[in-house]
Amino acid sequence: MKKKVALLIAGCGVYDGAEIYETVLTLLRLDEQDADYQFIAPDKPLDQVINHLTGEEVKDSQPEGAASRNLLVEAARLARGDIIALSTANPEDYDAVILPGGFGVAKNFSTFAKEGADCSLDSNVQAFVQAFFQAEKPIGLMCITPAITAKLIKPGILCTVGDDAAVEGAMASMGSLHKSCSVDEIVVDNNHKVVTTPAYMLANRITEAKAGIFKLVDKVLELA
């Protein structure tokens, strides 16, 4: 039987949502490996809208401000409309879960962007991922997402964001075990079935990100 993977994404666009290239490379590899997938996102307002041309925040007093954009609706762009709300998703329907990166994870799935090691997590995102961990199903995290592993899953998990002193410090203080990793490799915690790769924390070219992401998808499917 085909394996089915939950793709939990945090919007559409690296600076306020899910990293687009990471997400597309993930589903490309899933499809190449003949696995099924389902896009899933929380139905709530975006924390911030970032103008991706200037890098500046769009203020809520402007018509296109954050209050006017919904995470699920924007994430639907990345899914060609084929996406379901996190509130309606059942972890039992899937063999594994993968979370691509992007600042949306640090802004919408958690408060890591603002609060670092003191961050809190979206409780629905946390509960969904926890259900996979409790069922001993594999969890794939990439880019900035492994930064919140200790709170998303539990402390004591071996994972990577590549090589970033500030993020590693925050991860250590939350209780994760960080292992440095090149962009084309993965870190596997076999005991906890958690697979991580740096992706655009380190990638300068899409082919670099591809190398690590394809390995992550392959390992997640192997563990599923």
Next chain:
Amino acid sequence: MKKKVALLIAGCGVYDGAEIYETVLTLLRLDEQDADYQFIAPDKPLDQVINHLTGEEVKDSQPEGAASRNLLVEAARLARGDIIALSTANPEDYDAVILPGGFGVAKNFSTFAKEGADCSLDSNVQAFVQAFFQAEKPIGLMCITPAITAKLIKPGILCTVGDDAAVEGAMASMGSLHKSCSVDEIVVDNNHKVVTTPAYMLANRITEAKAGIFKLVDKVLELA
């Protein structure tokens, strides 16, 4: 010397902008072939904003309506911010131009979505692509984009949108020569250096779109 390709995109999202998977697959193949690329988009308001979850148009009376979204700013999401305005782009800087598909091409680059064979084109998009044609540089068009080939370049060019009677009828009345084509293949007009592939006009899976798009990129680079 590395070849450099202009990637002219119509926003970010299949229903009102550039098709995301087509665009990412194009730059993935360009990078795999060690070619450089530059994202380019017109700096103007979106024609429509479509809610990608419901498929419905977001009206301008709503805060997130079309008037509040700019094509270049939204396209910047697909480019991780590395994009330039069409008005500042010089065709002489590039060896080829590729236009991914998505309804943005039929709404923002032309009025094809509303007016079919009677459509008019964005004059800046037209002038940019014409410069490549005049300089005998290759032009790659995918998905719905080949529908406007006759007006974008000139009548009498052999091209494909796959197999769609209504679109083919409009293309014929504008003067294009349509050739049916499967999703994993390309149509090449060697005399005019125009390469086309159906992509998401036919694709049901991203691996299907990949097959045709990778062939298109390879042929465009070969002709450049």
